[in-house]
């Protein structure tokens with residue numbers, strides 16, 4: 452078991468994960484935060500302002516980097532004292548490879564890329580894990596911790612990490628755009644905004660829940676919505692013409708994933 456995870460940089464993503472772990476009933480003593488300006492920590496979670504304070508406490512056996520990828524180069528030297536040979540370094544940093552983590556924290560026991568999304572706050576996040584240097588027991592401990600946030604998955608091929616980041620890490624951003632656009636389209640065609648927003652949200656929520664529970668895929672489900680000779684098919688035809696939606700999403704994921712390589716180069 453990981454006794455204490457020190458979250459270094461507890462903003463939107465780190466904060467969502469911490470909230471998810473606490474909501475799952477995991478003891479608050481198993482978490483600590485290092486963040487210079489975070490207004491407050493959740494009850495029971497110790498908050499350090501300086502790396503030296505966390506190093507003096509020496510209570511953690513894993514750290515999770517939750518600051519921006521662009522900060523790695525500047526921050527890593529000051530964090531060496533927190534990443535000794537008994538400590539596993541986990542990283543949320545988009546684009547930053549295991550080799551870059553190993554080079555930034557050479558003494559650490561293992562290096563793990565972790566890619567969750569903001570639904571960690573409600574324990575509904577995929578969490579993709581890609582490690583180097585861990586033994587079976589260490590892998591199992593990590594998996595159990597991250598699986599509490601939703602569904603943890605090992606990815607052995609690191610070359611795919613930027614792509615899964617685009618799909619699963621950035622994915623909620625694209626889904627929110629879709630919900631917003633669905634509501635906005637209905638407003639443009641004459642519906643009141645509050646009704647349109649509520650209907651769009653409840654529809655996406657219900658459709659997603661049904662897709663999760665169904666024993667057929669979303670493609671087939673879409674066809675079931677389209678009653679023969681009915682209305683839905685006309686709308687699907689618009690999305691499907693020249694694979695319009697598919698092409699748009701391919702371009703979306705490509706642009707997102709390519710930024711990962713750029714972040715890596717800049718680090």
Ligand SMILES: NC(=O)C1=CN([C@@H]2O[C@H](COP(=O)(O)OP(=O)(O)OC[C@H]3O[C@@H](n4cnc5c(N)ncnc54)[C@H](OP(=O)(O)O)[C@@H]3O)[C@@H](O)[C@H]2O)C=CC1
Nearest residue numbers: 459460461462463464486488517518519520543544545620
């Ligand atoms: N947002 C998301 O949905 C996802 C984000 N990620 C990854 O998570 C990481 C954080 O992103 P996000 O949460 O969106 O960004 P935020 O800016 O919300 O979080 C970064 C946090 O790090 C803090 N910080 C800044 N400097 C330091 C420092 N010297 N020591 C410790 N903490 C510091 C920031 O404090 P302050 O605000 O005061 O500067 C802030 O609390 C990124 O690497 C990103 O790639 C991964 C998956 C999804």
Ligand SMILES: O=C(O)[C@@H]1CCC=N1
Nearest residue numbers: 545616617620621622
């Ligand atoms: O936008 C980003 O870079 C991060 C990574 C995935 C989601 N947010």
